[in-house]
Amino acid sequence: MRQPPGNTIAQEAMKAWRITAAIYAVILWLATVAGVVVSYLYDFPWSIVIAAAALSAISTYLFVFLLPKFRWRRWRYEVFEQEIYIQYGILIVTRTLVPMMRVQHVDTKQGPILKRFRLATVTISTAATTHEIPALLEEDASELRDRLSALARVDEDDV
Structure with missing residues (x-):
């Protein structure tokens, strides 16, 4: 595993x-x-x-x-060249692999409570679903959004 x-x-x-x-x-x-x-x-x-x-x-x-x-404690993520690996859940732990070539667009969003703590959520959209990495520091969320966007474009160019 x-x-x-x-x-x-x-x-x-x-x-x-x-x-x-x-x-x-x-x-x-x-x-x-x-x-x-x-x-x-x-x-x-x-x-x-x-x-x-x-x-x-x-x-x-x-x-x-x-x-x-x-x-x-359970929320984890990692970005690789070909995929995004997300883990979350308390009793039922969900581990998701999002292929980079399926990523259509990447957003950051921030409500009033997240804004108070200078946090933002990164939203990763594919044709089938949307995945979120919640509550990252604003700077980290912006960097992750840009990195994922660049990796998705590179993967698109390879196809």
Whole structure:
């Protein structure tokens, strides 16, 4: 079996993922509070509200504190002359080889949370699908985008 890819994504990715998860957790907690209000006003069973609060607490812990660290540890990538090797996943580890000759275009994208930490995601498009390498430092993402674009052009010229 092939060795895992050698390059990691930026460590600030964990912070960005935690903030994103916290935003979703706040929405989940607001729904839980709404359940408390509904339960109080309309004699709704409290057992359901308690179960929702427990589920909210467990989800918050998992998605805000625990999973970002595991996601960061698994995300790896490596660029070779003929292919891009990507590995990600926590319980189910996915290893993807993207042939350079299939690459149609390469983009970088950056939302407000990634921008706050000066991170960007590299998006690699083929005819069949799109692959992402998330949360690279802005400079690294730009260099990787340019390198992949150049390698894809060279491979195209060889055909």
